[in-house]
Amino acid sequence: MRNAEFNRESVLRAAMTAFTNKGFSKTSMQDLTKATGLHPGSIYCAFNNKKGLLMAAIEQYQQDKSDKFKQFFTTQDSPLTNLEHYLDYIVNECASCDPTRACLASKSLSELGEHDADVLAVINAHFACWQHNIETVIADAKQANEITSTDTNEQLAQYLIMGIFGLRTFAYTQPQVEKLQPLAKRLLKGLQQ
Template sequence: MRSAEFDREVVLRAAMNAFMEKGYNKTSMQDLKLATGLHPGSIYCAFENKKGLLLASLEQYNLDRSEELKSIFNGQSDALSGLRAYLDSIVSECVSGDPTQSCLSQKAINEIAQTDEQAQAVLSQQCVMWQGFMKEVFSQASQQGVITGPRSPQQRAQSLIVGIYGLRTFSQAQKDPDVISGIANQLLIDVCR
């Protein structure tokens, strides 16, 4: 017997970055070989093929971002402060212009969900999980009395997610940090109303 030499998480994060820089279709196996340091044979042995590597990267990406999400909210005194901190982090991501800070899930939704059923299923489920987390945040915010109004946590979560997706696309076309930040602030106001 023999165990694999490479660290799966390290390899997947390297692949993630490669996919984020060029998108799935423009990222060649050559790019992935250079990014991960793995030879083609090893990639195929471990992940079956290029799409398998993407799907594995997507899972790892979701794990990493979920952790980050939780830690942002845990670092704040109440749910509303958490939302503010979270939107600040999204604005930073949008404004940085750094491809490796962009959202791999959103990139994949736009690039391949339409043509690949398997990716569509994974991405759809990730989106539902994100919704579930945000719904819980809005529930807590209501209980804490920091937000009021008739909208359900579910509705608020959906509007927030739509706003974040939109902000990320918009910021590719309009790079002015003040504009991005302004829209994000208004989004928070609307979603908490």
């Protein structure tokens, strides 16, 4: 017996960054060995192949994003206030020049989702987790009478997810905070109808 030397999480976060930067195809194994500090053989031993590393990275991404999400919604403020702060955070993320501002899941979905069922499954799991987290927040907001819509939590959560998808794509072409902010505000208002 012998345990792997490397730290799995930090390797996966390095891979996450690399994949988010260049996309799956354009990220070479050489890029990945450089980013993770692992030699090719180690990567293949631990993750099977390049695709396996991507899938593991997306799973880590899900975990990290879910943790971050919950940070925003375990405060003493009201659900809707938290949601505003969450959207502010996303707007600033979109407007930043940090290469990690892109969503690894959306990017991988666009690149591979239609042609690779394995990757699609991991991505769908991520979005299902996200949707579930949002549904919980919406339920809380309804209970607090901050949302009075008669639509299901599922529908409202999907609307918000759609909006954030759109915000992210929009920001690729026009990343100015002063343009993104009003879009986010209008999105939030849409929850109330």
